[in-house]
Amino acid sequence: MSRSTFAIAGFILVAALLGIALVTTAPVHAETETVYQVSTIDALLAGVYEGSHTIAEVRQHGDLGLGTLDALDGEMIVLDGVVYQVKDNGSVVVVPDTMTTPFVAVTWFEADITREIARPVNLTGLQAQLDATFPSHNLFYAIRIDGFFSSVTARSVPAQEKPYPPLVEVVRNQSVFEYTDMQGTIVGFWSPEFVEGINVPGYHFHVISDDRTKGGHLLGCEIEHGVVEIDTTPNFLLNLPLEGDFPALDLGGEHGDEVAQVER
Ligand SMILES: [Zn+2]
Structure with missing residues (x-):
């Protein structure tokens, strides 16, 4: 050499x-620009309500998102890294790390697009504005809206006992809350059409008040003014349950109608 x-x-x-x-x-x-999700919407529709992943685990994958708790015990909201539960009696509590979830989606939220809401708009109008803002309809968007709401309609669901009924039956007994003059935050996702079966195509929002005493799955609202932040998210990480009812579940078929019934 x-x-x-x-x-x-x-x-x-x-x-x-x-x-x-x-x-x-x-x-x-931790992964950034990624929607991290536990289980699938069709599994939830079919009654897979047993928690498969701990809150501690979920918090390693994001600081903003939504879902539900073990036994379908209410609506979950993840905001600024804190996990909240809106129970079916309307009370809001912080969820301990040891609790489990059967379905959740979170992301590390970093706004790519920020828009001001200067004029009053209802949920339909808000969604139309967001639709026009998205640079593509083939990506995921995490959305955060801080604002003042003249009205909010939200719901929660009661904890279920085994054998678990399908979600369409549960929502017949949902609690609907009407709030007025509420300062708060909407958190959620817009998912592309092709996510059907895995998550909810289109919008899925949960809401929580600034004083952390009100909230739920968002059914309607009138926002007076606020700020919309959108995080364009090209990655998707799906974490499926290895135990419980999920592995043997028959997940064939199409359930778009049921999704519409339980979400809207
Ligand atoms: Zn929801």
Whole structure:
């Protein structure tokens, strides 16, 4: 080997060692620009309500999102890294890390688009404005709306006992809350049409008041003024239950009608 060959070999060796060192000392980042989801909407429709993942685990994957709790015990809202439960009696509590969820979607929220709502608009109008703002209808969007609401219609669902009934039956007994003059935050997602079966195509919103005493799955609202933040999200990470009712469940068929019934 000539001296120059030695030099090149030495350089490659050092580079290789440096490369390894860089990889092993790099900080561990949680996934960004990713919707992280536990289970599927069709499994939830079919009555898979047993919690499969802990809140502690969910909080490692995002700081904003929505879902439900073990046994379908109310509506879950994740905001600024805190996980809240709106029970069917309307009370709101912070969920401990040890509790479990059968269905949740969260993301590390970082706004890509910010818009002001300067004029009063209802939920339908708000959705039309958002539709016009999305740069594509083939991506996921996490959405956060902080504002003042002259009215909010929200719902929650009662905890279920085994054998679990399908979700369409449960929502017949949902509690509907009407709030007026509420300062609060809407959190949720817009998902593309092709997500059908896995999540809810279109909008899915939950809401919580600033004083953390009111909230639920959003059915309607009139927002006076506020700020909309949109996080364009191209990645999707699905975490499916390995135990419980999920593995043996027959998930064939199409359930778009049922989704419409339980969400709207
Ligand atoms: Zn919901």
